[in-house]
Amino acid sequence: MRYLKILLVTAPLWCLWSCFSFSYNDDDNNRLSSRFQAVVMERTAFENAVSIMPAMPVQKAGKIYVYGNYLFVNDVNKGFHIYNYSNPSSPQPLGFLAAPGSTDMAIRDNIFFINQATDLVTLAxxxxxxxxxxxxxxxxxxxAMRSPDEFDGQVTDSQVIVDWQPL
Incomplete structure (x- = not known):
């Protein structure tokens, strides 16, 4: 009976202990700062940055969206490349929708919804x-965007993190 009591007391403690990791890797877990630097924009510039620009090459492709005869390819944290997709074997570039901090979009009834860092932007x-x-x-x-190694950036209310760059 005594062993049963000891088991009933220690088993929950042992289970709780297993929820925590006590092994540290000097390269990762002991760091007090990020290996990345936040790319920050003032909110007014951030909000005014959404615009159509001439077509340009894709640098870091993200999500792809097809709507009617159009193909949209996200350039991660930069915006969306717009293509005429009426001939899928040969998409023709039409332009670039600049939207710093954007990674995704949805379209419904010709209304575009994009995430632009912390904001949800609706546009026609x-x-x-x-x-x-x-x-x-x-x-x-x-x-707010976190760094790839999961650190928060320190910004004021009038600033927005739109990307992270390696140090």
């Missing part, structure tokens, strides 16, 4: 004139 894209009109911006819908 006119395919004939290759122009956009921002119809709504919901600020701070998404959490």
């Amino acid at each position: 894209y006119n395919t004939d004139s290759n122009t956009i009109t921002i119809t709504k911006r919901n600020r701070n819908v998404f959490p």
Whole structure:
């Protein structure tokens, strides 16, 4: 009976102990700072940066979205490349939707929804004139970007982290 009591007391403690990791790797767990530096924009410049630009090469491809005869390829944390996709074997570049900090988009009824770092931006894209009109911006819908090694950036309320660069 005595051994059963000891087992009933120590078993939950042993299970709780196993939830914590006590092995440290000098390269990762003991660091007090990130190996990356935040790329920061002032909020006014950040909000005014959404625009259509001439087509350019993709640098770091992210998510892909097809809508009607158009193909959108995210350039991670930079914006979206727009292609005419009426001939899928030969997409033709039309332009670049610059949106610093963006990684994803959705389209419904010709209304575009993009995440731009912390904000959800709603815009209308006119395919004939290759122009956009921002119809709504919901600020701070998404959490601030963390570094690839999971550190928070230190910014003021008037700043937004749009990317992280290695030191």
